[in-house]
Amino acid sequence: MTKKWIALLATAAAALLFSATTFAATEGALQQAGNDLSDQASLQRGAQAYMNYCSGCHSLKYLRYSRMASDLGLTEQQVMDNLNFTGAKFGEQIHVAMTKEQGEKWFGKMPPDLSLIARVRQSDWVYTYLKSFYLDESRPLGWNNKLFPNASMPNPLWELQGLQHAEFGEPDAAGERHPERLVVTSPGRVTPQEYDQTVRDITNFLEYAGEPAALKRQSLGVWVILFLALLSFLAYLLKNEYWTDVH
Ligand code: HEC
Structure with missing residues (x-):
């Protein structure tokens, strides 16, 4: 009977391990x-970058400026002077103008609220x-995305x-060519390492949002x-105390 149980448990563990590895394989394209x-410094930089580069299009409607300030160790003045571009009140949620x-009209659809994006899509x-x-050039705004084609x-x-x-790689069975590798052909204002860090900070901030x-927890x-x-430790001391009397 016990042997049977051990065999069963081992099979279950192996199945778990297998599903974990196959899952990892399908997610291979993610960095x-x-x-x-x-x-906290990363979260603060992420908030700054988010407000500068994303908040013009995306709201964070479940997060209030005041909550963000206290969670990220920022003062009301810092938030209102540097991170609030819509004239919203300190106690209001982060809406979009x-x-x-x-x-x-501009994008074919309203850019979605990003409050839960890191939970729905995952940070990676x-x-x-x-x-x-x-x-x-074939896209209306001139941009495409390898991970999210035709975004x-x-x-x-x-x-x-x-x-x-x-x-691009070789054409697939349907005769379509998909991007295989991305290369920066004219460098930006920051180094690739600095760029990765900024993107990591924004991702961090969105995971927090x-x-x-989770921060408090x-x-x-x-x-x-x-x-x-x-x-x-106290229980251990207590046990010793009792057993000295017994011995
Ligand atoms: C100029 C407007 C604009 C700006 C600025 C912008 N976005 Fe977007 N974003 C969009 C639109 C439009 C979509 C919808 C794409 C689609 O579904 O085709 C989108 C989609 C997304 C999605 C995918 C949502 C999904 O459907 O899973 C993420 C994540 C995202 N944006 C993050 C960001 C971040 C982070 C920034 C700032 C660094 C940013 N966006 C800045 C317009 C914008």
């Missing part, structure tokens, strides 16, 4: 964001997406990244572990 929610009609996807834009978003960070072109409570977790360690 690792490597972002860190406990890095663009109307739905404008969005549809967001990171890779922001690095996958390339010039494509209607132009590269908001082209000045930093520089202009990226695609090198998807679940602001992480720092709380440390205290919980310390508390449990202390409790175990």
